[in-house]
Amino acid sequence: MTARKVIIDCDPGTDDAIALFLALASPELDVALITAVGGNVGLDHTLRNARALVGLTGKPIPVVAGADRPLLGSFIPEPRVHGRNGIGGVTLPDGPPVTPGLGSDAIREVLRAAAPGEITLVGIGPATNLALAVASEPALLDRVAEIVLMTGAWAEGNVTPAAEFNAWNDPEALAIVLSCGRPITLATLELTAQALATPDWIAAQQGRGGACMEAAHTILASVPPSPRLGGRGTPQHDACAIAWLIAPELFTHRAVHAAVDLTRGPGRGRTVIDRWGKLPGPRNAALLETLDAPGFFALLARRIAALP
Ligand code: RIB
Ligand code: CA
Numbered sequence: 001m002t003a004r005k006v007i008i009d010c011d012p013g014t015d016d017a018i019a020l021f022l023a024l025a026s027p028e029l030d031v032a033l034i035t036a037v038g039g040n041v042g043l044d045h046t047l048r049n050a051r052a053l054v055g056l057t058g059k060p061i062p063v064v065a066g067a068d069r070p071l072l073g074s075f076i077p078e079p080r081v082h083g084r085n086g087i088g089g090v091t092l093p094d095g096p097p098v099t100p101g102l103g104s105d106a107i108r109e110v111l112r113a114a115a116p117g118e119i120t121l122v123g124i125g126p127a128t129n130l131a132l133a134v135a136s137e138p139a140l141l142d143r144v145a146e147i148v149l150m151t152g153a154w155a156e157g158n159v160t161p162a163a164e165f166n167a168w169n170d171p172e173a174l175a176i177v178l179s180c181g182r183p184i185t186l187a188t189l190e191l192t193a194q195a196l197a198t199p200d201w202i203a204a205q206q207g208r209g210g211a212c213m214e215a216a217h218t219i220l221a222s223v224p225p226s227p228r229l230g231g232r233g234t235p236q237h238d239a240c241a242i243a244w245l246i247a248p249e250l251f252t253h254r255a256v257h258a259a260v261d262l263t264r265g266p267g268r269g270r271t272v273i274d275r276w277g278k279l280p281g282p283r284n285a286a287l288l289e290t291l292d293a294p295g296f297f298a299l300l301a302r303r304i305a306a307l308p
Pocket of ligand 1: 011014015016040126164165166238
């Protein structure tokens with residue numbers, strides 16, 4: 001099996017932390033680069049958290065700082081969910097030094113050295129870095145096999161009634177990525193609502209692995225169950241994007257057209273996802289629809305337990 005070469009753009013972020021552990025624990029993926037973006041919390045924290053998480057795994061993955069604000073407008077974090085430091089107040093040992101440079105430049109450098117269709121981009125935060133990379137050098141897009149995004153919702157949002165947080169944080173960036181012409185796969189809130197880490201499951205992970213599992217357990221235990229989802233558990237949004245690449249058999253999906261509302265009103269950041277072909281025009285994305293949740297959590301537990 002040839003590992004899929006991926007770049008992960010993230011804003012750790014409690015669920016980003018679990019997604020990064022899953023990615024770095026999985027032989028199906030060859031993580032060439034991790035870029036940090038401002039999102040759940042400021043870039044100073046997301047960058048530190050990304051380095052610390054990679055450091056715990058012992059994997060020599062370059063971590064590069066990206067954008068600290070959206071393309072337009074001001075930066076608005078979400079510390080209510082992820083805590084002031086972005087990982088629930090959990091303190092991790094400092095990770096390896098940041099790799100110098102700018103995230104979007106680092107993404108383009110990896111693409112420039114790649115063969116056609118060799119790289120998969122994974123966006124699990126606001127899409128600013130991905131948009132800057134694809135918009136500034138479109139000629140590199142043929143190196144991109146697929147872009148997997150945890151973003152959006154076809155029903156209710158989580159940061160506003162209309163919008164999911166990543167889409168809302170930088171809707172112009174998402175619009176650029178959605179229209180770039182490469183295959184897009186979307187893990188929206190409706191999919192990630194099926195990936196609820198229950199308090200019992202979280203408790204059962206304690207002591208089941210090394211430092212990474214201990215960190216995952218402590219971080220997960222710091223997040224209260226989501227009131228939006230009936231208080232039954234904590235949605236593992238970002239790990240769904242990674243699991244799609246590792247175990248696609250856990251998912252069903254359908255072709256859709258996806259766009260994002262760029263107005264400045266109450267609908268800003270809403271992803272308008274045409275699931276029934278109501279509108280003319282191309283279907284530019286695959287919408288992940290169902291998840292085998294028991295299979296997902298068995299994979300998650302097994303992989304993270306195997307980390308150092
Ligand atoms: O709406 C959920 C998304 O926003 C996740 O990626 C979470 O980490 C936050 O970035
Ligand atoms: Ca995230």
